[in-house]
Amino acid sequence: MHAKSMLKGLAGGVVLVALMVTNFSIFQKERLLASGAVVILELAPVDPRSLMQGDYMALNYALTQPLQQALYQQRDACREMQTACPSASGHIVIHLDEQQRAIGAVFDQGQSLQVGEKVMQYHLSSGSLRIGTSSYFFQEGHAERFANARYGEFRVADDGTALLTYLLDENGKRIFP
Numbered sequence: 001m002h003a004k005s006m007l008k009g010l011a012g013g014v015v016l017v018a019l020m021v022t023n024f025s026i027f028q029k030e031r032l033l034a035s036g037a038v039v040i041l042e043l044a045p046v047d048p049r050s051l052m053q054g055d056y057m058a059l060n061y062a063l064t065q066p067l068q069q070a071l072y073q074q075r076d077a078c079r080e081m082q083t084a085c086p087s088a089s090g091h092i093v094i095h096l097d098e099q100q101r102a103i104g105a106v107f108d109q110g111q112s113l114q115v116g117e118k119v120m121q122y123h124l125s126s127g128s129l130r131i132g133t134s135s136y137f138f139q140e141g142h143a144e145r146f147a148n149a150r151y152g153e154f155r156v157a158d159d160g161t162a163l164l165t166y167l168l169d170e171n172g173k174r175i176f177p
Contacts, residue, residue: 032163036155039094039118040101040168041132043150056137057146057167060128063102067092067122068129070107089123091160092131099172101151121160133164142177149175 044060078085091108096116108119122131132154138146149167153174156162166174 029163032157032161033155033165036157036163037118038100039096039120039154039156039162040099040172041152041154042102043152043167055140055143056135057149058135059133059152059164061102061131061152063094063105064122064129064131067105067107071124071129089121091119092122094118094120101172118156119158119160120154120156120162132162136164136167139177145175145177 042062044062044065075085092105093108093111093113094102094117095104096118097103113119120131122129124130132152136146136149136152146167148169150170151168151172152164153166153168154162155165169175
């Protein structure tokens with residue numbers, strides 16, 4: 001009988017820890033949404049639908065294409081010279097215009113950020129450089145509305161964590177479902 005009550009206590013403790021971790025994660029994301037810096041990234045063309053997952057838009061960003069090319073060149077060079085290759089994840093420094101739109105980016109080399117710059121995390125996955133969110137799910141039947149998306153609006157923390165908040169049209173207006 002004593003072992004049974006200990007198992008119940010242990011199960012309760014595990015559930016409590018899981019709830020605490022989940023709530024802390026939610027708290028961090030809510031804080032980022034409320035106080036993170038706005039960064040707007042131009043979208044690159046992608047396929048907007050998935051039969052298996054419902055309506056969604058796979059996201060790619062125009063900013064990643066030159067960075068991905070530079071990363072591949074650096075990796076080829078480091079393999080030839082047998083030196084340390086660039087990391088599969090890290091940070092990029094994004095240069096922003098007055099409207100908070102990204103106009104360029106470089107890999108973070110530990111330099112101090114200047115006015116109009118923000119750091120974002122990146123990760124190399126399946127041969128593609130990923131920043132921010134890679135897909136945006138929306139209610140079935142709203143594909144036409146989101147097909148006009150040209151930008152993604154993010155809230156970005158100082159450590160480079162980014163949350164996609166809205167998709168924007170060609171005029172920078174938020175697209176609502």
